[in-house]
Amino acid sequence: MSLRDRPWYPVLYMFVVTAFFSTILIGFSRLTRDRVEVNQQVAFERAVLQVLPLDLPDKISPPEVHRLFVERIAAPTAESGGAYLLMQDGKPAAFALPVQGQGFWDMIRGVVGIGADRQTITGISFYEQNETPGLGAEIVQPPFRSQFPGKSIARTGKPLRILPVGTRLGPSDVHAVTGATQTSTRLERFLEEALTRWRAEEERSE
């Protein structure tokens, strides 16, 4: 009876083949891990710069992003409620609040920009998401994101609402992405969490 006729041969074969290909993949992913981490860091820094009132050109190279970030942005302090700070003349000119939560398929991570009054939103940007292309993933596109600048975080009730397209919008509302109800409601939920915490922090400091 040759090896290949043994009943356990398929199991052994699959084991060996899987071990061989996985070893190469693990090796390659270790090799590229540092680069991938740097890329993710730059993606985050770019998102922070994008939501702040900085008037940046559309295309900036990764080293330039990192240089600007190091130069202009200060790390969160005890008073900033977890937000990164844009300093001007020794005073905070704007805040970049990291937000994250579960989306429809995967984690969504982004940054919300908030003005010096700690209430007006200056922008929103997402640096990590795996939502459905063409539907949920539209949250990263300008038509959705451009609704945010100028909106105000409500003092009471929900700090920010994401409403179906067609409803009338108040000063703290934006329209959802049509066809992406799950992404929109989950996004609203974790934005609400983060902004409620932000609002509480601010009330405490006042």
Added chain:
Amino acid sequence: MSAVPEKKPQAPPPAKKRRKKSETRTALAEGFWTNNPVFRQVLGICSALAVTNLVLNTLVMCLALTWTTALSCLTVSLLRNWTPHRIRMMVQTLIIAFYVILVDLALKAYWPDMSRNLGPYVGLIITNCIIMGRCEAFARSHIPGISFVDGMASGLGYSMILLLVAVVRELLGMGSFLGIPVPGFSGVWDRWIIMVMPPGAFFTLACLIWIFRSASAGREEKKP
């Protein structure tokens, strides 16, 4: 290093050389035209619709697919005498996933912008029917050299159609080619936004399939 036995393709005797050459030509012709994966077999339509609104994204996608198809077919063929019949699909999926993950990792590390543009579609190459179709229909019963050519031809046949769709969509939808504005199409041209949206892909692909099928219909009917 490798526990997997590898079989070297035996050098063909000189008499067979001519036949092998024509085999190569047949494999190429099949992939490109007579059995084109997109307009003949209508496979791989998901990505043909999803990543064809910009020529550059499409180009990267096509390279990734051609690389995966060619090398998966080669590997499946190399292992064909050792793979137990009953678990061959598992092995094929594993091999395909291996090559796709390599591409995905490389893009994430060295071209993060492209990786973000293509999003989940690189990973979805694993489920592209063209690759498994070629592994199952051809590579597992042919020698490595010709399997590689066959896989590559299918990948290139797919790329040809996708690039045509992408050129039409980017030109009509954005007025540009590879991001460079095309004279006559930028400015005066009223951009057809629908072409860069998903429906544009359906229209373009349907028209292309219609044209290519009409062009190849005559030849097909002559066959006995």
